[in-house]
Amino acid sequence: MADILHRIGCVAPLDDVYQAIVTPERIAEWWTTDTVGKSEVGGRLAFRFGEAGGFDMEIVELDPAGHVRWRVADGPAEWIGTEIDWRLERRGEWTIVLFKHEGWREQVEFMHHCSTKWATFLLSLKYLVEQDRGRPWPDELKVSDWT
Amino acid sequence: MADILHRIGCVAPLDDVYQAIVTPERIAEWWTTDTVGKSEVGGRLAFRFGEAGGFDMEIVELDPAGHVRWRVADGPAEWIGTEIDWRLERRGEWTIVLFKHEGWREQVEFMHHCSTKWATFLLSLKYLVEQDRGRPWPDELKVSDWT
Numbered sequence A, B: 001m002a003d004i005l006h007r008i009g010c011v012a013p014l015d016d017v018y019q020a021i022v023t024p025e026r027i028a029e030w031w032t033t034d035t036v037g038k039s040e041v042g043g044r045l046a047f048r049f050g051e052a053g054g055f056d057m058e059i060v061e062l063d064p065a066g067h068v069r070w071r072v073a074d075g076p077a078e079w080i081g082t083e084i085d086w087r088l089e090r091r092g093e094w095t096i097v098l099f100k101h102e103g104w105r106e107q108v109e110f111m112h113h114c115s116t117k118w119a120t121f122l123l124s125l126k127y128l129v130e131q132d133r134g135r136p137w138p139d140e141l142k143v144s145d146w147t
Helices: A014-022 A109-131 B014-022 B109-131
Strands: A002-010 A034-037 A044-048 A054-063 A067-074 A083-091 A094-104 B002-010 B034-037 B044-048 B054-063 B067-074 B083-091 B094-104
Touching (some): A002 A109, A014 A083, A094 B109, A109 B002, A109 B094, B014 B067, B014 B083, B014 B094, B014 B109, B094 B109
Antiparallel strands (some): A002 A094, A034 A044, A044 A054, A054 A067, A083 A094, B034 B044, B044 B054, B054 B067, B067 B083
16 A cells, blocks of 8 residues: 655644635635535545546545545546545644545556645645635646646 | 655656756756765765755666666655655656655655655756756745745
């Protein structure tokens, strides 16, 4: 098993960052504009990226103190069954986001790509909560031929 | 053991990307302006980031066909003994960079941070070879309280 890890810090209240990863309308402002669903444990969120497809996530954990966890229920074969874990912590003026996309079966080239894309989307989340300047799909930062 | 993976694509000749990860003067334009050393197998490169310290890398592999490998000889305890592997491949108009920083003993918070920072430095490398717009330390993109 292999995991994608990231860490960003946002100069913003913890609850602002929490809402940005929990509320479909807010996720749509940093990840993909095509985000729908209901944020409740056992509920599902659907993220779409046009012709490239997308992901359905089951919500496993929702703790406003700073923990969110999704399980990938549908999407590319490499993603199904993996889990995405978000931990938020206050440190001084910062809200620290510890991100993990865990349970990849193999270190395939697509995992390399997703790791870099997650970094750019996490920075999009940071700019959203700090400056109201998120960059969700379809106008997100491109990193390669795989966009 | 745990690894940091990334993938970027550059619209640039493979040799331009190769030179940018092999030549100290070029590395200084996307990673840290304080890069010195000699690029030869068995040689060392020293990367410094002011008061934050830095890394000494021993060069393990240098293949202009598209493979470079460094071993961390000195730096933060978590980095010593880890290896950084670069593979370059041509695909149409693209040079694809498959990056791996491998051999982390534990998934510590610092590993999360380094993964996100590597993504931003790889994008700096991409902008350098495509548009001559690298962003090396000390003016690199900041991602958190750990800069």
